[in-house]
Every structure is written in C-alpha cells, then in structure tokens.
Amino acid sequence: xxxxxxxxxxxxxxxxxxxxxxxxLYTLMRKGDSLEDLAVGRNDKLKLDERYSFTKYFGYFASKxxxxxxxxxxxxxxxxxxxxxxxxxxxxxxPSDKNVSDEDIKYLISEKFQTLGSEIFxxxxxxxxxxxxxxxxxxxxxxxKQKLEGTIDSEDSGYKMRKAISxxxxxxxxxxxxxxxxxxxxxxxISWFGQKPIGIFKPKKTNESTLESxxxxxxxxxxxxxxxxxxxxxxxPRAEVAAHILDTHLGVGITCPTVLTEFKGxxxxxxxxNGSFQLYARDTVEAAEIKAILDCKExxxxxxxxxxxxxxxLDYLMGxxxxxxxxxxxxxxxxxxxxxxxxxxxxxxxxKSNPERAFLTDCKQYVxxxxxxxxxxxxxxxxxLMLSLTSELIEQVIDNINHELPLFLDEDIIRLLKQRAxxxxxxxxxxxxxxxxxxxxxxxxxxxxxxxxxxxxxxKESQKILETDFIVVxxxxxx
Numbered sequence: 130x131x132x133x134x135x136x137x138x139x140x141x142x143x144x145x146x147x148x149x150x151x152x153x154l155y156t157l158m159r160k161g162d163s164l165e166d167l168a169v170g171r172n173d174k175l176k177l178d179e180r181y182s183f184t185k186y187f188g189y190f191a192s193k194x195x196x197x198x199x200x201x202x203x204x205x206x207x208x209x210x211x212x213x214x215x216x217x218x219x220x221x222x223x224p225s226d227k228n229v230s231d232e233d234i235k236y237l238i239s240e241k242f243q244t245l246g247s248e249i250f251x252x253x254x255x256x257x258x259x260x261x262x263x264x265x266x267x268x269x270x271x272x273x274k275q276k277l278e279g280t281i282d283s284e285d286s287g288y289k290m291r292k293a294i295s296x297x298x299x300x301x302x303x304x305x306x307x308x309x310x311x312x313x314x315x316x317x318x319i320s321w322f323g324q325k326p327i328g329i330f331k332p333k334k335t336n337e338s339t340l341e342s343x344x345x346x347x348x349x350x351x352x353x354x355x356x357x358x359x360x361x362x363x364x365x366p367r368a369e370v371a372a373h374i375l376d377t378h379l380g381v382g383i384t385c386p387t388v389l390t391e392f393k394g395x396x397x398x399x400x401x402x403n404g405s406f407q408l409y410a411r412d413t414v415e416a417a418e419i420k421a422i423l424d425c426k427e428x429x430x431x432x433x434x435x436x437x438x439x440x441x442x443l444d445y446l447m448g449x450x451x452x453x454x455x456x457x458x459x460x461x462x463x464x465x466x467x468x469x470x471x472x473x474x475x476x477x478x479x480x481k482s483n484p485e486r487a488f489l490t491d492c493k494q495y496v497x498x499x500x501x502x503x504x505x506x507x508x509x510x511x512x513x514l515m516l517s518l519t520s521e522l523i524e525q526v527i528d529n530i531n532h533e534l535p536l537f538l539d540e541d542i543i544r545l546l547k548q549r550a551x552x553x554x555x556x557x558x559x560x561x562x563x564x565x566x567x568x569x570x571x572x573x574x575x576x577x578x579x580x581x582x583x584x585x586x587x588x589k590e591s592q593k594i595l596e597t598d599f600i601v602v603x604x605x606x607x608x
Contacts, residue, residue: 235264235265238255238261238265238303239265239302239303252303252304252305252322253305253322253323255303255322256322256324259273262299265299265302265303266295266296266298266299266302268291268295268298269292269295269296269298269299272288272291272292272295276288286386289386289408290386290388290406290408293327293328293406293408294328294388294390294406296319296321296327297319297327297328297330297392297406298392298393300319300320300321300322300327301319301392301393301394301395302393302394304394304395305322305323306319306320306321306322306323306324306327307319307320307394308320310329311455315331315332315334316329316330316331316332316474316476317329317330317331317332318409325411326409326411327408327409328406328407328408328409329406329407329409329473329474330392330404330405330406330407331365331366331369331404331405331407331476332366332402332403332404333362333363333365333366333402333403333404334362334363334364334365357450357480357481357482357483357484357492358450358477358480358481359479359481359537359539359542363389363403363404364537365405365476365477366389366403366404366405366476367389367405367534367537368475368476368477368478368479368537369387369405369407369474369475369476370387370388370389370405370533370534371478371479371530371533371534371537371538372384372387372447372449372472372475372478372479373385373386373387373407373475374526374529374530374533374534375443375446375447375526375530376443376472378522378525378526378529379443379514379517379526381439381442381443381514383436383439383440383443383470383471383472384443384471384472384473384475385407385408385409385410385471385473386407386408387405387406387407387408388405388406389403389404389405389406390403390404390405390406391403391404392404407473410458410460410471410473412460413458413459413460413469413471414458414459414461415454415455415457415458415459416454416455416457416458416459416470417453417454417455419459419461419466419467420454420500422466423466423467423500423501423502424500424501424502426466426501429502429505430464430465430466430467431508432462432465432467432468433465433466433467433502434502434505434508435508435510435511436467436468436469436470437467437470437497437500437502437503437564438505438507438508438511438564439470439510439511439514440457440470440472440497441495441497441498441503441564441567441568442511442514442515442553443472444472444495444497445495445549445552445553445567445568446518446546446549446550446553447475447478447479448478448479448480448483448494448545448546448549449475449477449478449494450477450478450480450484450492450493450494451474451476451477451492451493451494452472452493452494452495452496452497453493453496454496456472456473456474456475457470457471457472457473457497458470458471458472458473459471479537479538479542479546480542480545481539481541481542481545482541482545483545483571483572483573483576484571484572485572486571486572486575494571495567495568495569495571496568497564497568498564498565498566498567498568498569499568502564503563503564503565503568504563504565505563505564506561506562506563507556507557507562507563507564511557512557512562515553515554515556515557516554516557516558518550518553518554519554520547520550523546523547523550526546527543527546548576548580549576551580552567552570552576552579552580553567555579555580555583
C-alpha cells in the first residue's frame, strides 16, 4: 500500500504501479511532500518493486547527472501521458510537454528534490557537473564563461570575490559544505561540496530569546566583551568589513577580502539573511600551532618580525577584543614560520569603550604582547607605518568607512580610533619601542597616562619613558 496525504491506494498490477509511481512523483514535485508523508512497502524505503523503485530511479539520476534533462523529460512525458487516465489533480508544473528548461531544473533541484533526502538525491553528485551548477546559479556560469573567453582577469580580486560568493550561494541552495565555525559569533565556514573552503559567512544577529537577553544583561554588568561593542544586528558583520577597509587603506594586506552580502538556504529556514562574507585564506595554519616553536627560536627571520609587527599595529589600531592566536592564520615559508600572516574574525573590533584592567581577563585583547617575538624592537618598516598614522590619514580612513558603511562609526568609536592612532604615532618616535610595550596600553588611564607623560618629556628625554618603572612615575601606567 501507498499512504499519501491521508489517502490509501492499493497496487494491483504492474501497470497500476507504473501509474502510482508517476502520480506520487508528480505530487512530490507539485507539493514538495517530504519522505515522512510517503511510505511504501514494509520497509518504508519508497520501494514499489525493483522495476519501479524511487531509490533506483533517483539513483540513476545521481549516478549520471549529465543526463538530468533526459531523465526529467521522461518524468514529464509520462506525467502528461497519464494526465487523462489517472486521478492526477492540477496541471503539470512545466510549461512544455517536450522541453525541460533551465528554470525547470532549478525548480526541481533547489525546491523539490531537497525534500527527498540524501538517500534518494545526494547533492554531492553535482560536484563535477558544471553545466547543472551554472543552471542553478547563473552568475557562476557567466563568470566561468568570461574566464573561458578571456574577457576577465582570473587574478582580479573582484572576480575572485564574485566567484566565491556565487559558489557559496550554490552551497547554501544545496545545503551542503556548511559547518559552524569556532567561536561565539555564529559564523559559518563554507566549503565547495565539503572539500576546499570558500569563505566564512558571519550572519547578522537574530532576535534574542528571553534567556539570551538575560544572559547578555549580565554580560554588560560584568563588562565582558559585548559591553564594549555596538549592539546593532549588523554591527559585527560591518566590523569585519571595516577592518578590511582600514587594512586596504594602509596597504598592510593582512585581512582577507570581506564584503557585505546575503544568502538564502535551508539553514536560515529558506529566508534571506544579511551578513559579511570573507574569502578563506588557504594553505595556512592557526598561529597557535607555531607559537611554541617560534618562542624557542634564538634568532627570528626578518619576515617573521615584519609580518608579526604589521599584524600587531593593525590589531591595536582596530582595538580588537578577540585577537587571539586562533584568529591569526600563518603561511609558512622556507626557514620562516611567518612568511605570510592573515588576521581573521575581526567582528569584535572598533570598540566604543576601553576595558578596565580588572575586567580584562574576559577579553583577549593584544595577547600577541605575550609572545617572545613581541620583545623585538619595531623595525624601520613598522615605524614607517606607525608614523604615517597622522590625523589627516585617519580622517581619510573614517571617510572611507562611512562611505561603505553608513552609520557604523559613532563618536565613541571614532574618538578611540584616533586615540589609538596617536599612541602608535607617538611610540614610533621613540628610539626603543616594542609590541610587548604597546600591548600593555589598554585602559583609558594607561593610554592617556602614556600620551600625557610623553608630552611632558621633550626631545631625547622621551626615551626615559621606556627606561623608567612606570609604577613609580604614575600608578596607572604599566611596568
């Protein structure tokens, strides 16, 4: 027996089985009934017999996806043949009896076949079928066509971003290659059919439940990370984009390209959800994996020092509260553990208030100051970058961010951004300055005390700042 929609139909012959098979397939296409709505035979595996098996039929489709048009054509043709003889209700969802259009295929795969489950339709079967991928996401097909025709530079950053977003759209459509990223910001790592990572999507904050509201209230009272950040739904995705704008303007190149976009998929209950999309830095490892080895080195490679210091400067300028080792990705080189460094997960940057020393245990701000390599003095290229952080340049950065992200920056964020830029500019004027010292200037008292003390000491005497026990000079300055 076949149980469907509350009706019971008994199979009495092969011809009747043939008819019921297509009737049920038609219903699946028209109504999107799930497997739970349709049980066939004693093992409930949608099996009429070996000849008319859902599993066997769709297994053919999964094993030979290049024949998708012909397979679907068989279904439509048979449905039309049965239209006058069986208890079919409504009309075929396709406009033509002879042709299966691109829209038909997109409708079936993205809207209907998803209800069948991977046992019958496994999206992974489309991994190497570019023709079908191009139908499902036309933008992807167009980009591939442009590359083939040589009308676009495949190394162009804009092309790479558009192609990655198109691939990500396909993964969300098929609900495959999606996994929750580490951390508490709700980001999703998107991989091409579960293989190579494409990028990271950080969706906007959804409405809080009553319990979440209570928990967040306590977090504010305890001055945890969230109490220093904007609370708007898109604040964290926008911080990711702002970090890349800042990095691009300074020409440092340690953040991955990041843009605002939107995706739709089963994971979001088929709704469009806005957020930030960041290209994935491939062939890298988390900095935590190299820390022990790097800390044991007696001499550091010049690229290790330069890349590490560039990251510390940008991280300090952003005021990132969550800049721990798992959020720095490094690419190793010959004789060099940090041939290239990428800073990711910048959602907790651009703070609106500095943390107090008593509450810094919850924050992972400037943890790079604890690394042995942080004791190395800032090299010339690092000091050059720090000395470029004039008030004029910071105003340009603010204008760029405001242009791309209207209303993201507020007075408090701008005030602290300028304050941190002053710290970096001032520190670069000293003969001896290190990331280790920089990372200790975190609270309002420490930062303002350092700037005030520097203003009081002119010329060569400014060097005494780093040679004096700050606790003796002023109670609110670090050693």
